[in-house]
Amino acid sequence: MSERITGPSFFIGRGGDGADGLISFGSGQPDLAPPDGVFEAMWNFRGFKYGLVQGDELLHDALAQDYPHADAEQFVISNGASEAIDLVLRALYEPGAQVALQRPYYYSYPHNVTLAGIELAYYDLVDGKIDLDEFEHAVHTCRAVVINSPSNPTSTVQEVDTLKNIEEICDRRGIWVISYEVYKDLIYVRENYLIQGTRVVTINSFSKTFAMCGYRVGYLWARDRDLVSRIVDMKSRTAMNTSSVGQAMALAGLGVRAAHIVATVPVWKERRDLIYAGMQKLGLEVWKPEGAFYILPKIKDPTRAMHDLYHHYKLIAYDGTWFGAPDRLRFSFALDAAKIEEGLKRLGKFLANEYCSY
Amino acid sequence: MSERITGPSFFIGRGGDGADGLISFGSGQPDLAPPDGVFEAMWNFRGFKYGLVQGDELLHDALAQDYPHADAEQFVISNGASEAIDLVLRALYEPGAQVALQRPYYYSYPHNVTLAGIELAYYDLVDGKIDLDEFEHAVHTCRAVVINSPSNPTSTVQEVDTLKNIEEICDRRGIWVISYEVYKDLIYVRENYLIQGTRVVTINSFSKTFAMCGYRVGYLWARDRDLVSRIVDMKSRTAMNTSSVGQAMALAGLGVRAAHIVATVPVWKERRDLIYAGMQKLGLEVWKPEGAFYILPKIKDPTRAMHDLYHHYKLIAYDGTWFGAPDRLRFSFALDAAKIEEGLKRLGKFLANEYCSY
Numbered sequence: 147m148s149e150r151i152t153g154p155s156f157f158i159g160r161g162g163d164g165a166d167g168l169i170s171f172g173s174g175q176p177d178l179a180p181p182d183g184v185f186e187a188m189w190n191f192r193g194f195k196y197g198l199v200q201g202d203e204l205l206h207d208a209l210a211q212d213y214p215h216a217d218a219e220q221f222v223i224s225n226g227a228s229e230a231i232d233l234v235l236r237a238l239y240e241p242g243a244q245v246a247l248q249r250p251y252y253y254s255y256p257h258n259v260t261l262a263g264i265e266l267a268y269y270d271l272v273d274g275k276i277d278l279d280e281f282e283h284a285v286h287t288c289r290a291v292v293i294n295s296p297s298n299p300t301s302t303v304q305e306v307d308t309l310k311n312i313e314e315i316c317d318r319r320g321i322w323v324i325s326y327e328v329y330k331d332l333i334y335v336r337e338n339y340l341i342q343g344t345r346v347v348t349i350n351s352f353s354k355t356f357a358m359c360g361y362r363v364g365y366l367w368a369r370d371r372d373l374v375s376r377i378v379d380m381k382s383r384t385a386m387n388t389s390s391v392g393q394a395m396a397l398a399g400l401g402v403r404a405a406h407i408v409a410t411v412p413v414w415k416e417r418r419d420l421i422y423a424g425m426q427k428l429g430l431e432v433w434k435p436e437g438a439f440y441i442l443p444k445i446k447d448p449t450r451a452m453h454d455l456y457h458h459y460k461l462i463a464y465d466g467t468w469f470g471a472p473d474r475l476r477f478s479f480a481l482d483a484a485k486i487e488e489g490l491k492r493l494g495k496f497l498a499n500e501y502c503s504y
Numbered sequence: 505m506s507e508r509i510t511g512p513s514f515f516i517g518r519g520g521d522g523a524d525g526l527i528s529f530g531s532g533q534p535d536l537a538p539p540d541g542v543f544e545a546m547w548n549f550r551g552f553k554y555g556l557v558q559g560d561e562l563l564h565d566a567l568a569q570d571y572p573h574a575d576a577e578q579f580v581i582s583n584g585a586s587e588a589i590d591l592v593l594r595a596l597y598e599p600g601a602q603v604a605l606q607r608p609y610y611y612s613y614p615h616n617v618t619l620a621g622i623e624l625a626y627y628d629l630v631d632g633k634i635d636l637d638e639f640e641h642a643v644h645t646c647r648a649v650v651i652n653s654p655s656n657p658t659s660t661v662q663e664v665d666t667l668k669n670i671e672e673i674c675d676r677r678g679i680w681v682i683s684y685e686v687y688k689d690l691i692y693v694r695e696n697y698l699i700q701g702t703r704v705v706t707i708n709s710f711s712k713t714f715a716m717c718g719y720r721v722g723y724l725w726a727r728d729r730d731l732v733s734r735i736v737d738m739k740s741r742t743a744m745n746t747s748s749v750g751q752a753m754a755l756a757g758l759g760v761r762a763a764h765i766v767a768t769v770p771v772w773k774e775r776r777d778l779i780y781a782g783m784q785k786l787g788l789e790v791w792k793p794e795g796a797f798y799i800l801p802k803i804k805d806p807t808r809a810m811h812d813l814y815h816h817y818k819l820i821a822y823d824g825t826w827f828g829a830p831d832r833l834r835f836s837f838a839l840d841a842a843k844i845e846e847g848l849k850r851l852g853k854f855l856a857n858e859y860c861s862y
Binding site for chain 2: 179191193194228229258380391
């Protein structure tokens, strides 16, 4: 009897290292190692005491230099972007509050919103892009919106004009913008456009750019002093400081960011080209990834396809249903070219042999 | 103009290392370094990927061996005990739910409860001890109780008979017991008594025993499979795995726990004796600390006393008001004998020179 896969956590932290013969297009985490300096920061670390709940001051200073018009005290270092969004949503909670999500969405967003006691609203992306009429219609009753560009799982990058319009709409209507930009350094089509405004909260992470997923270091940047203060107070109850050694590693990473991006983005782009061409060759309908490292082919009954691929082809892909895309599968291409090619072969066999018989 | 101190986070991560001339009886964190093996685990660490959200399996196995009748899959590794209690309370939330706290309480508990959307109930300790009539009266309408023995801030250890009665009362009434035992390895009067039961959740931390505060590794042990599963699902949204390197350090710590306790508890006991005798000599009314590293003298207007001590005597002590003890100050004695003596001198001067003029 084949094991039933109930959600992404079935796979997180398991498999895909090659030893088990699995090819994992599952978890969205880099296989390329962190820059040397990041490890050295850990190997040289000697502290053991509590740090400031808001985060290490050197790291705040370094982040403030990375962003225009930013002050060090506007940053809060968090246990990855996951804790950052949880804290922001809990801080924005009020009775009856609604938060709007783009759909398809990162699978945790709806849970984050409801865990904070907030109601959900959705608007559908059109071919991975935000339609401003749909957007404005969905958000006008909302307290906040989550923007995710480049997006997980669509790997689309929103147009600069769209993002500027969103700034204007939300500013005019007094809506908070939670801009979840963890893939801002992995863009293939243009420079990242930073959403700005007094009620904007930018969330980022060291996980993707610096391959630090397991160390859990992210941050939020809120321009509103009162919001920062409420978040820090909450974090002093629910977590205390983010791992002190993780923050030292993050600081080391920031110091070599530009060089690391120059070294790694071409690798990501090559993989993107490989999997995009491979999927097209298999006749699958896909959007060309513009950022991040996901591709989202259209497929009939993705839940069944995911189970078949895992149990019979030793291939991990995620059910689009988890992302609000019930006619698609999500493939992360955070693995080397040889594995991508082997994975495409298995996918081709699956499509030829099994899928026709549905 | 003297800066206003609004809560413990004013002090956390600041001061008390001697360089600034401050004597800190503030934050409750060991000054004794972690055992060597803990640091070595960090210096030898090479991983960078996501770990299992529930925690590292080797660490689960080691913990299961440390507790009677425990299974590895009943443990969840968390960002300190702080995240553990946040997760448990959020998982136990239901509309109208109440949670009972002993008073004085650890200052974050009331916030943890209300952040989870749960209502608060209290019962007062009598000279630092649980009175079972008060307890049963307060808890009979509650979904859960938090038990904290040894307690922060009272440093009292509850009687074994009391704890057995609590097991019986809560079992009979179907009340969850959240047993927050982060000081279980720092007891001066007897062995720890482990509260057991099907609806018991034990919370612990590597922060105090192993001086790992800044690394943020704790855990919960829940006997209820469904609760564990809800907590892990929640953590996969709000934080993902606890720091991978932190968990490797925790595992190394567990391996030398017995030897480390033998080496450190006598040091804590000596400090306990020193500060207890010193406070008695100053004529202060205190309970003799039975565990943990706090002492809680009775003092008039502790808010004003805290400010005066900090601004005029360079001494940090915490306002008892934060702990539901509005007639006391909390002193943590997690600092060396010379500093304790200097601190007692300053406290003596304060009492002689200033406090009389209130």
